[in-house]
Amino acid sequence: MSLPDGVRIREIAPRLTFQDHTVPTDVKIELVRRLIDAGVRGFELSSFVRPDLVPGLADAAEVFARVPRVPALSLGCCVGNARGLARAVDAGADTAHFLLSADEEFAHANIGRSTADSLRELERMAAYAANEDILLGTYVIFAWGGPTGPARTGEDLQPLARRLLDIGVEHWILADSSGYAAPPQIRELISAALTHIPPGNLTVQIHDGRGMGxxxxxxxxxLGVRAIDTSLAGSGGHPAMPGAQGGGLCTEDAVQMLELCGVDTGIDLPRLIETANWLTGEVGVAGKGFVRRTGRVPGTARPGDPLAFTW
Structure with a gap:
């Protein structure tokens, strides 16, 4: 098997963690600063959504204003409607992704409207974004199924994919929000998505609620996917799913595995581990993952070294 030279890890903990755990803005800025020092250059920094529904992200504009800027930095956010998109533009976000749910029940619980109504809102947003300096993409959350519904297949994705292309939204984040997907399901649904958009337009957000992340x-x-969303210490959750396993795949575990496969992420793993342990102390939860507890594998391969196994 041939693996790529590099992968871009986008860190989503600044959004996913703090929509579930309210902390001072200074803690958020410190988290991003530490991650930048560790080599992270892609972030989902916050969400521009109603503060009464997600109070932990009410400071989104301030966070965007205060994070340090360095070369190659990309700052993204989530938005739920045209008003949120306008706020993201004003804040200087590079990218904004609409919160589109493939699960009807969750769509109503999360934003109070159906998937069809959400697509109409996205169409209005795409017309607005065309005249602004921002890339508008869309999430497809629960792309593989959930939170209570059955698993979804590549065939299930097709009508939604065609509608997104009709709207003109060609950058997607497919999120396995409930952790339903083992490798065969990953291959099937991603292969279906790649019949519509090129690999460079696709990000996959991995969640680890069932241990398959x-x-x-x-x-x-x-399959050629080079953009992957993960969350430091597996942290995070969702206000519409209290008590659920809502965190992302641990960034530090993912980086170690990629390093051992000879894939470069540009991220300093020891600094990442230190930051993961710092974060769990700040939010007061145990966090998930392995490498931050056990330490990295001794004598691990450097990025670019030959693979130590065959397929």
Whole structure:
């Protein structure tokens, strides 16, 4: 199996963690600063949504204003409607992704409207974004199924994919929000998505609610996906799913696995581990993952070294 030279890890903890745990703005800025020092250059920094629904992200504009800028930095956010998109533009976000749910029940619980109504809102937003200096994409959350519904297949994705292309939205984040997907399901749905958009337009957000998150990495690489969303210390959750396993795949575990496969992320793993342990102390939760507890594998391969195994 041939693996790519590099992968861009986008860190989503600044949004995913703090929509579930309210902390001072200074803590958020410190988290991003530490991650930048560790080599992270892609962030989902916050969400421009109603503060009464997600109070932990009410400071989104301030966070965007205060994070340090360095070369090659990309700052993204989530938006739920045209008003949120306008706020993201004013804040200087590079990218904004609409919160589109493939699950009807969750769509109503999260933003109070159907998937069809959400697509009409996205169409209005795309017309607005065409005249602004921002890239508008869309999430497809629960792309593989959930939170209570059955698993979804590549065939299930097709009508939604065609509608997105009709709207003119060609950058997608497919999120396995409930952690339903083992490698065969990853391959099937991603292969279906790639019949509509090129690999460079696709990000996959891995969640680890059922312990299969790391297993998703290699099939993504095989299929040419180079943009992967993860969350430091597996942290995070969702206000519409209290008590659920809502965190992302641990960034530090993903980086170690990619390093061992000879895939470069540009991220300093020891600094990442230190930051993950700092974050869990700041939010007061145990966090998930392995490498931050056990330490990295001694004598691990450097990016670019030959693979130590065959397929």
């Amino acid at each position: 790391l297993a998703a990495l290699l099939p993504l690489l095989e």
